[in-house]
Amino acid sequence: MGLKGLDNSDLKLLIFGGKGGVGKTSCAVATAMSLAENFKTLLISTDPAHSVSDCLGQKIGFQVVKVDGSPNLSAIEVFADEALSVFISAHQAELKKLLETSTNLDNQDIEEMLALSIPGIDEVMSFKTITDFMEQGEYDKYVVDTAPTGHALRLISSPKLLDDWIKVAARMRWKYRYMITSFSGSYQHDDVDVLLLSLKRTVKRIENILRDATRCEFIPVCIPEAMAMRETERLLSILASSGIVARQLIVNNVMVSDECGFCRRSKASQLPYLTGINETFRHLNKVEVQRFAEEIKGLDALNKLKMCLFE
Numbered sequence: 001m002g003l004k005g006l007d008n009s010d011l012k013l014l015i016f017g018g019k020g021g022v023g024k025t026s027c028a029v030a031t032a033m034s035l036a037e038n039f040k041t042l043l044i045s046t047d048p049a050h051s052v053s054d055c056l057g058q059k060i061g062f063q064v065v066k067v068d069g070s071p072n073l074s075a076i077e078v079f080a081d082e083a084l085s086v087f088i089s090a091h092q093a094e095l096k097k098l099l100e101t102s103t104n105l106d107n108q109d110i111e112e113m114l115a116l117s118i119p120g121i122d123e124v125m126s127f128k129t130i131t132d133f134m135e136q137g138e139y140d141k142y143v144v145d146t147a148p149t150g151h152a153l154r155l156i157s158s159p160k161l162l163d164d165w166i167k168v169a170a171r172m173r174w175k176y177r178y179m180i181t182s183f184s185g186s187y188q189h190d191d192v193d194v195l196l197l198s199l200k201r202t203v204k205r206i207e208n209i210l211r212d213a214t215r216c217e218f219i220p221v222c223i224p225e226a227m228a229m230r231e232t233e234r235l236l237s238i239l240a241s242s243g244i245v246a247r248q249l250i251v252n253n254v255m256v257s258d259e260c261g262f263c264r265r266s267k268a269s270q271l272p273y274l275t276g277i278n279e280t281f282r283h284l285n286k287v288e289v290q291r292f293a294e295e296i297k298g299l300d301a302l303n304k305l306k307m308c309l310f311e
């Protein structure tokens with residue numbers, strides 16, 4: 001059974017996640033290619049390892065480029081570090097002023113502020129780039145490939161982290177405002193207030209999209225091995241508690257060949273995990289993808305993978 005429901009025109013954002021090396025990038029790229037047959041699609045890589053470029057055999061960078069051989073498909077790399085430095089350089093003055101005005105406040109506020117730094121802001125800024133694209137509405141589908149080792153989880157938890165920081169900052173501002181009003185009788189909203197308000201709006205926008213089951217779907221990728229299975233369980237439970245929908249699970253690298261002793265032994269060793277995956281994730285539509293002899297690189301290999309994903 002292949003991936004289902006992705007051609008629903010309300011569904012805009014697909015996020016691929018899972019353990020490192022399980023096939024997230026390959027599956028995200030093949031899915032984007034398949035969607036691009038009917039929809040104008042933007043593939044967004046958030047993995048600094050440039051894996052989408054490697055997979056496609058085409059240089060993808062910080063500007064949107066058309067993907068060769070797939071007329072409706074474009075791709076871009078969006079990295080948290082990069083997005084953060086753009087944000088910092090655009091708002092250095094306001095951030096400095098926020099801290100300067102806070103020196104009039106009590107020590108507890110300042111310590112709280114400094115201890116918190118700005119958690120989650122890098123991921124929020126990279127996600128903002130994605131939601132900005134979505135709001136411009138140039139594409140019908142947005143396919144996001146995430147980096148391994150908890151990156152998808154950071155991406156999911158970052159709006160909440162930043163929201164906590166905004167609350168502390170807003171409380172400090174409120175005291176500052178009270179003080180100014182007491183001295184001068186009135187208070188004018190300044191650029192720091194504008195920045196905090198716009199950050200708050202950004203967080204809300206991201207949370208709204210992530211939690212909207214009609215617009216956003218998370219597609220976990222795993223392989224029939226013990227560690228990958230455990231990580232998938234953890235990922236799915238965090239997605240569920242964050243209100244982000246996952247309807248299907250890609251089970252990659254499944255051995256199908258019986259032709260040699262190695263193949264037969266690999267196949268036998270996968271069997272208990274495949275059974276476990278079917279039981280543990282029985283509520284999800286499982287899509288099994290065979291282990292190919294060659295890695296997934298270039299359009300021919302991606303087309304083969306695409307057929308497996310959407311057969």
Ligand SMILES: Nc1ncnc2c1ncn2[C@@H]1O[C@H](COP(=O)(O)OP(=O)(O)O)[C@@H](O)[C@H]1O
Pocket residue numbers: 018019020021022023024025026027051148252253254289290291292293294295296297
């Ligand atoms: N079904 C498959 N058969 C053979 N090789 C695969 C398969 N899926 C992925 N690969 C290869 O495994 C490696 C890791 O895949 P990748 O998609 O980059 O994983 P991730 O993005 O999860 O780290 C790549 O070299 C890729 O070509």
Ligand SMILES: [Mg+2]
Pocket residue numbers: 024025026047051145146147148
């Ligand atoms: Mg990858």
